[in-house]
Amino acid sequence: MSADKWEECPQCLDRATAEHEKLVKQHQEHYGVLSPEEWMEEGRQLDLFNGMIDNTFREDFEWWTEEGKLLGSWRGSCTMCGLTFTHKVGPVRFYGTKEEGE
Ligand SMILES: [Zn+2]
Numbered sequence: 001m002s003a004d005k006w007e008e009c010p011q012c013l014d015r016a017t018a019e020h021e022k023l024v025k026q027h028q029e030h031y032g033v034l035s036p037e038e039w040m041e042e043g044r045q046l047d048l049f050n051g052m053i054d055n056t057f058r059e060d061f062e063w064w065t066e067e068g069k070l071l072g073s074w075r076g077s078c079t080m081c082g083l084t085f086t087h088k089v090g091p092v093r094f095y096g097t098k099e100e101g102e
Helices: 010-029 036-049
Strands: 004-007 057-066 069-078 084-093
Touching: 010 036
Parallel strands: none
Antiparallel strands: 004 057, 057 069, 069 084
């Protein structure tokens, strides 16, 4: 079964951002220690990485009705770090209620 949606994982994004910040700090400390060419190359590699991550967070969700009530189910899980989260909605009775904004 294919996923409904793929997104960036919030946990992987936090980790990648923290790792990038650590590498930026190390790069600053390397100024004057590495040769100018090595320091420039290190900075270039750092810009390429820039804390970016792939869309490894798989989302599956569905909505359905049962006996006049709305139900929903959402599940997300990351193929990299294993973060998993599920959320269920309802049953919500919607018969006879107005739509939002009316
Ligand atoms: Zn993750």
